[in-house]
Amino acid sequence: MKLSIERVSKQYRGKVWALRDFTLDLRPGVLGLLGPNGAGKTTLMSILATITRATQGRVLWNDTDLAENPDAIRAVLGYLPQDFGVYPNLNAVEFLEYLAAVKGLDAAASRRRIDELLNLVNLADVRKRPLGGYSGGMKQRIGIAQALLNDPQLLIVDEPTAGLDPEERVRFRNLLSELSGERIIILSTHIVSDVEATATDIALISSGTLVAHATPEELLRQVEGKVWEQVVPSDQLTAAKQKYLISGTTRRSDGVHIRVLASAAPNGAQPLAPTLEDAYLYCLTAHRAGAAA
Numbered sequence: 001m002k003l004s005i006e007r008v009s010k011q012y013r014g015k016v017w018a019l020r021d022f023t024l025d026l027r028p029g030v031l032g033l034l035g036p037n038g039a040g041k042t043t044l045m046s047i048l049a050t051i052t053r054a055t056q057g058r059v060l061w062n063d064t065d066l067a068e069n070p071d072a073i074r075a076v077l078g079y080l081p082q083d084f085g086v087y088p089n090l091n092a093v094e095f096l097e098y099l100a101a102v103k104g105l106d107a108a109a110s111r112r113r114i115d116e117l118l119n120l121v122n123l124a125d126v127r128k129r130p131l132g133g134y135s136g137g138m139k140q141r142i143g144i145a146q147a148l149l150n151d152p153q154l155l156i157v158d159e160p161t162a163g164l165d166p167e168e169r170v171r172f173r174n175l176l177s178e179l180s181g182e183r184i185i186i187l188s189t190h191i192v193s194d195v196e197a198t199a200t201d202i203a204l205i206s207s208g209t210l211v212a213h214a215t216p217e218e219l220l221r222q223v224e225g226k227v228w229e230q231v232v233p234s235d236q237l238t239a240a241k242q243k244y245l246i247s248g249t250t251r252r253s254d255g256v257h258i259r260v261l262a263s264a265a266p267n268g269a270q271p272l273a274p275t276l277e278d279a280y281l282y283c284l285t286a287h288r289a290g291a292a293a
Helices: 041-048 092-101 109-121 134-149 167-177 192-198 217-220 232-243 275-290
Strands: 003-012 016-026 030-035 055-061 076-082 154-158 184-189 201-205 208-213 225-230 245-252 255-261
Touching: 003 041, 016 041, 016 055, 030 041, 030 192, 041 154, 041 184, 076 134, 092 109, 092 134, 092 208, 109 134, 109 245, 134 167, 167 184, 167 192, 184 192, 192 275, 201 217, 201 275, 208 217, 208 275, 217 275, 225 232, 232 245, 232 255, 245 275, 255 275
Parallel strands: 030 184, 030 201, 076 154, 154 184
Antiparallel strands: 003 016, 003 055, 201 208, 225 255, 245 255
8 A cells, every 4th residue: 555746836826836746655554744724735635635736746555646646545545635515404314324325335234344344533412413513522423433434545635634633632642643544644734733643754844845755753853962952031031032043932930942943052941852843843943044045
């Protein structure tokens, strides 16, 4: 099982490039596609889901070009787009039965699968309630359920924890971890903690280009010895932000504790163990500096 993205670019009207020369090979596991809003994540997801065609390059599923044969992946694809809509007058069971029929799934097997999925996403108790009465988080969970209807080999989820409360977010992260194994899962998000909890490898994207593709451990090693804690008075925080690359701040009784990313220790600073958020900010900043130069 292999998904290959080969030098994919996408240009929209006005000569705006959402993706430029994007190359990535994926095997079973959870890929965290991490980048700021507007980085090109959703465009890439749409191309992989065969909703949008690339302007240049190609996508191969087990060596089959999806531009020539999109059905090769549609039968084994589960997709939760960022903007997921529901039919408000249908209840959860009716909605999932309808989508199962659209996907050509066997009716009897679908009913069993729907029962399993509603329990999995914790919606069994409201299965007969019209979806129009669901909260945003509940609609997101029904979206996750529909993406899993056909037990997909490739599962794409775009900003899946938007609207979920902290408990639901943890449940979803655990679900992704359980689903990984003999399938490829792509988790597209700008929330570092979601990736940190689930991803077996990470692709950083910025301005439509691939910044880095590595395991979480490899990314963390890039910022070993470059993360420091310095304490500054509140009235010096603005000046510190102008002077240093800061990944976090915490206010305490002795002042503001800032996480500084720097090759050398700032005056009076103490070393800290790096986090994935430190690595993310460091890589993006270095990429932007290189692009500007």
